[in-house]
Amino acid sequence: MRDPSSVAAVTPKDALRTLIAEAQAEGHAILDIYRSDRGPTAAIWRPGEYTVHERELGPGPFVRPSQYGVLGFFALEVDDERAGWWIGEYPVDRVSGRGIHVMPLGPVRADVAESLRYVLTVFGDDIHHVRIVPGYKRRHMEEAILRQGVHGGVRVAERVTGTSPVAHAWAYAMAAEAALHLVVPAPALLERTCLAELERLMSHLGDLAALSAATGTITAAADLYALKEKVLRFNQARFGHRYLRGRIAVGGGTPLALAPLGLASFADDAGREFGLVRGALDHTTSFLDRLHGAGRLRGGAGLGIRVTGVVEKSSGQSSDLRWSRAYGAYSDLTAHLRPVVVESPDAFGRYRVRVEEVLQSLEMLKSLGSRTELQAGAPTGESLGTGFGLVEAPRGRLFYRVAVRGQDVTGVRIATPSSLNWPAVPVALAAHNILQDFPIIDASFSLSVAGLDL
Amino acid sequence: MLYPRWLYHFVRRPAVGPYPFRADPEALARPGQVLRTTRQFGRSLAVRHVDGGSSNGCESELSLLGSPVYDWSRFGFGFTPSPRHADLLLVTGIITEAMVPHIRETYDAMPEPKLVVAIGGCAGGEQDYFAGMPGVIGDLGKVVPVAARVFGCPPSPNDILATLLAVVEAPAARQAERLT
Numbered sequence: 001m002r003d004p005s006s007v008a009a010v011t012p013k014d015a016l017r018t019l020i021a022e023a024q025a026e027g028h029a030i031l032d033i034y035r036s037d038r039g040p041t042a043a044i045w046r047p048g049e050y051t052v053h054e055r056e057l058g059p060g061p062f063v064r065p066s067q068y069g070v071l072g073f074f075a076l077e078v079d080d081e082r083a084g085w086w087i088g089e090y091p092v093d094r095v096s097g098r099g100i101h102v103m104p105l106g107p108v109r110a111d112v113a114e115s116l117r118y119v120l121t122v123f124g125d126d127i128h129h130v131r132i133v134p135g136y137k138r139r140h141m142e143e144a145i146l147r148q149g150v151h152g153g154v155r156v157a158e159r160v161t162g163t164s165p166v167a168h169a170w171a172y173a174m175a176a177e178a179a180l181h182l183v184v185p186a187p188a189l190l191e192r193t194c195l196a197e198l199e200r201l202m203s204h205l206g207d208l209a210a211l212s213a214a215t216g217t218i219t220a221a222a223d224l225y226a227l228k229e230k231v232l233r234f235n236q237a238r239f240g241h242r243y244l245r246g247r248i249a250v251g252g253g254t255p256l257a258l259a260p261l262g263l264a265s266f267a268d269d270a271g272r273e274f275g276l277v278r279g280a281l282d283h284t285t286s287f288l289d290r291l292h293g294a295g296r297l298r299g300g301a302g303l304g305i306r307v308t309g310v311v312e313k314s315s316g317q318s319s320d321l322r323w324s325r326a327y328g329a330y331s332d333l334t335a336h337l338r339p340v341v342v343e344s345p346d347a348f349g350r351y352r353v354r355v356e357e358v359l360q361s362l363e364m365l366k367s368l369g370s371r372t373e374l375q376a377g378a379p380t381g382e383s384l385g386t387g388f389g390l391v392e393a394p395r396g397r398l399f400y401r402v403a404v405r406g407q408d409v410t411g412v413r414i415a416t417p418s419s420l421n422w423p424a425v426p427v428a429l430a431a432h433n434i435l436q437d438f439p440i441i442d443a444s445f446s447l448s449v450a451g452l453d454l
Numbered sequence: 455m456l457y458p459r460w461l462y463h464f465v466r467r468p469a470v471g472p473y474p475f476r477a478d479p480e481a482l483a484r485p486g487q488v489l490r491t492t493r494q495f496g497r498s499l500a501v502r503h504v505d506g507g508s509s510n511g512c513e514s515e516l517s518l519l520g521s522p523v524y525d526w527s528r529f530g531f532g533f534t535p536s537p538r539h540a541d542l543l544l545v546t547g548i549i550t551e552a553m554v555p556h557i558r559e560t561y562d563a564m565p566e567p568k569l570v571v572a573i574g575g576c577a578g579g580e581q582d583y584f585a586g587m588p589g590v591i592g593d594l595g596k597v598v599p600v601a602a603r604v605f606g607c608p609p610s611p612n613d614i615l616a617t618l619l620a621v622v623e624a625p626a627a628r629q630a631e632r633l634t
Contacts, residue, residue, distance in 0.1 A: 107556055108504050111533035112516045115505045115553055136552045137507035140587040148583070156583050162511020162608060206514060209521075219456040219463075225521030226469050232518075242610065243511060276459070283455045450510040 019057070029306075031399045032413045033057070036386060043388060043401060048324045052388035095121045095129040103435075107136045110439070114449035125434040130426035134452050141454045142412045149407050150176050151250050157400070158245045160414060161451045163206065166192070166199040167393030168400075168414075169248040174327070175402035176250045176409075178387030188252035193329040194263065194368050195244045196391070201270070201361045202231045202243075203394035204354045207446040211351060212281070214443040215290045223277045227270060234266055263369030271362045278355055291348035295428040295441030302345050307424045309396020309417045310357070311445065314342050314349030321392040333364045347444035386411075393417050395447065418451030469522040473612055486604040486617030487578070494567045495541055495622045497530040502540035504560050506594065508547030511608035512574040516544065524611045529619060537563040542618070543598075548576040548584050549591040561598045569601040569621055570594070573614060578603035 040057040107115035115136040121129035145153040157172035158165035209224035302315035318339040389400035396417030403411035579593030
């Protein structure tokens with residue numbers, strides 16, 4: 001036990017800063033800080049390891065990371081029921097002076113866009129400073145999961161981000177299964193892997209189509225949207241839902257056999273069509289010129305903010321969980337593939353990563369179709385009522401912590417890839433870009449606001 | 455170089471689905487609830503979308519309406535950036551209190567005649583997961599007068615298109631009746 005007087009001298013902010021400094025020195029990632037039965041606890045994970053460790057923080061003051069993630073910007077909040085939900089501001093200097101004006105954009109903006117306010121400080125056409133104001137669509141997802149119980153919670157998790165329900169359902173199920181000590185049968189793991197890759201394919205095709213539309217390349221946008229619709233119809237025909245909802249259940253459910261689904265021929269067809277569009281786009285200078293240098297994360301800013309997923313891979317580094325954690329059927333699937341890494345932290349790099357990942361997902365789907373048994377099963381460690389789920393969602397690393405007592409869920413924490421990546425958007429926007437680049441940069445990140453306003 | 459792609463599409467038959475001129479196995483998976491229709495609109499319909507707290511799924515389906523498979527512009531529909539030009543307002547999501555003033559403001563900014571369509575089970579008031587949550591209204595009808603509701607989570611683009619055509623009693627819908 002520490003001396004109470006010395007504990008009182010440490011502010012919550014200092015305690016968290018010390019923890020973060022230690023984690024950075026040792027190469028850990030702090031996924032979550034929460035109150036467990038044993039007091040304040042941190043969930044700590046070393047990239048490359050399968051298990052997530054719990055670490056008790058001692059009787060110090062309890063801090064809760066902001067919506068932006070622990071290692072994002074330091075918008076902290078003392079755990080106080082009265083504090084409620086609070087939106088942190090970015091610690092960026094304000095810009096003022098003659099000729100500079102503030103341009104609010106949103107929450108009603110663009111053609112089809114989610115509710116979010118951008119506060120752009122501009123000088124003529126140049127964007128000098130950007131602030132993001134979320135909070136318009138908070139739906140209390142974590143509380144909604146608590147209400148539904150362990151087995152019903154997966155249906156709510158599917159609705160956190162509508163375009164990546166499989167990743168959310170899988171991460172939730174993985175956490176709940178670890179907490180309940182359930183071993184998932186191999187056919188269920190195979191089906192989940194197949195669903196996750198179909199979802200990645202669908203999500204990336206939609207993002208690429210939106211990027212083509214933002215650059216005015218409407219022929220390619222039409223082709224890519226049609227291809228996305230093809231994937232959605234395949235999902236509907238084979239799995240009963242366009243966005244693959246309702247398939248994943250805690251404990252495994254009733255998985256489908258993948259062999260008779262025709263995955264290989266579908267992946268062949270889709271790959272041929274995608275190859276044609278991609279080949280055309282790679283030779284369209286009007287498209288590529290708009291991407292090069294737009295929304296560049298300068299001087300390793302992306303890695304400093306600890307972005308994840310597509311944004312991280314375009315910054316020349318990959319911590320893709322399919323390789324580093326090898327959950328589900330990925331230990332076999334990823335054996336002969338390498339994670340995509342591109343050294344170009346701008347819109348072009350993000351386009352490049354998405355294209356390569358689409359091709360990779362198609363490869364994986366082809367080999368999944370001919371697979372009947374799974375080699376490596378997922379180990380389940382010792383559980384103390386709290387389980388962790390780490391899954392590579394289409395947009396990056398997705399983390400769930402689920403605490404279970406009986407059939408009730410007593411605690412949930414969701415850290416979405418979008419919430420980790422949003423802090424990089426203002427930095428990328430206010431880096432020598434003009435207003436005309438704004439839709440392109442927005443589309444190149446393609447983050448969901450639903451994943452930020454949980 | 456997208457000209458070869460453009461030419462390829464030019465000589466090929468259109469990618470658009472058979473709906474509404476013939477039955478599409480996916481069309482009308484779940485018919486929407488139409489409360490009010492009008493014939494006041496002609497062949498050009500400007501549509502404004504507002505997200506009232508959705509999961510992003512409805513947005514994904516709405517963005518597919520402009521794709522060659524659904525091609526809603528053949529009926530005169532198109533998204534407009536300004537509510538001042540909008541005839542139809544599509545609202546998605548669970549309707550949070552934070553979005554209520556913005557939905558009302560958008561509605562007030564639209565010129566008459568104007569209609570509101572609730573897209574998805576959340577805005578239609580049949581989503582129970584969020585009932586009673588602080589700051590969640592749960593039904594678009596409590597905020598602005600609703601002309602139609604499209605259910606589903608998310609509703610398929612065909613369902614959305616079918617309901618929109620029914621609401622405005624578009625010439626295409628009448629033409630489809632003549633054809634069949």
